[in-house]
Each structure stands twice: as C-alpha cells, then as structure tokens.
Amino acid sequence: MDDKHMQIGEVATRTELSLRTIRHYEETGLVTPSARSQGGFRLYTETDVDRLMVIRRMKPLxxxxxxxxxxxxxxxxxxxxxxxxxxxxxxxxxxxxxxxxxxxxxxxxxxxxxxxxxxxxxxxxxxxxxxxxxxx
Known part of the structure; x- marks a missing residue:
C-alpha cells in the first residue's frame, strides 16, 4: 500500500530536488501532494516521489x-x-x-x-x- 506520507523536506532529500523546484512542479501541475497535514504541510507518497523522479530524469534530456x-x-x-x-x-x-x-x-x-x-x-x-x- 502507498499510504506512508512524507513531508516535502524528505521528498527533496530522496529526489535530490530543491524545495523550490518541487513547489514549482506543483504550481505548474506536474505533481500534486497526495494530502495535507492538519497544519497545511504538503504530504507526499511513494507514487508522488516516483512521479518527481520521472520529471527529474526528463529535465536534463x-x-x-x-x-x-x-x-x-x-x-x-x-x-x-x-x-x-x-x-x-x-x-x-x-x-x-x-x-x-x-x-x-x-x-x-x-x-x-x-x-x-x-x-x-x-x-x-x-x-x-x-x-x-x-x-x-
């Protein structure tokens, strides 16, 4: 199951993308956090990380x-x-x-x-x- 949620900092570390870049990809509609915490923090799943990795691999090409x-x-x-x-x-x-x-x-x-x-x-x-x- 894909239910473990990560905050943006962990996702940034895992994908080697900056927080700013991840937010930019969200603003452009390439990735959407799967959830938000009660405090409004972005929460991501493994599926979201996989999606960001596709983007990360496409960019240098x-x-x-x-x-x-x-x-x-x-x-x-x-x-x-x-x-x-x-x-x-x-x-x-x-x-x-x-x-x-x-x-x-x-x-x-x-x-x-x-x-x-x-x-x-x-x-x-x-x-x-x-x-x-x-x-x-």
Missing part, C-alpha cells in the same frame, strides 16, 4: 514542462484505466514510445558530447604535462 505533463498524463491513464479500449491503449502506448525514442536519441547526443569533453580534458592534460616543469 531537454524535455519541456508540457512534454513532461503529456508523458505523465499518458502513463497515469495507462496505469489507472484497465478498461481502456484497445485503440485508446495503443494511442497512449504510442505516445510513451515516442518519448522513449526521444530520450534514447538525446542520450546518444549526450554520449557524443561527453566523449568530446573527455577528449578535450585529455588534450589539456597532455599539453600541461608537456609544458609543465618536471617535479621531483
């Missing part, structure tokens, strides 16, 4: 807030509605597949960038080694 919202909507609908008509389920799966393809493509681009950055760092290291005086 360049996905927009609208794209994050669209993917979360598709996955929410797939998770919630076992009675979806076949064509409705396929349409949602196609949306998720498109995000998977876009993520894979972006990961490949980042790998190329990382490789170039590593080559650059090696070039600088070699240059420093060639030009720096030998230390005993």
């Amino acid at each position: 360049g996905f927009t807030l609208d794209q994050m919202r669209d993917l979360l909507d598709a996955t929410d609908r797939l998770d919630a509605d076992d009675d979806l008509a076949t064509e409705g389920r396929e349409a949602l799966l196609d949306r998720v597949r498109e995000y998977e393809r876009a993520a894979t493509e972006q990961v490949e681009k980042l790998r190329v960038q990382l490789s170039r950055a590593e080559d650059f760092a090696v070039t600088l290291r070699v240059r420093l080694h060639e030009k720096a005086p030998v230390r005993p």
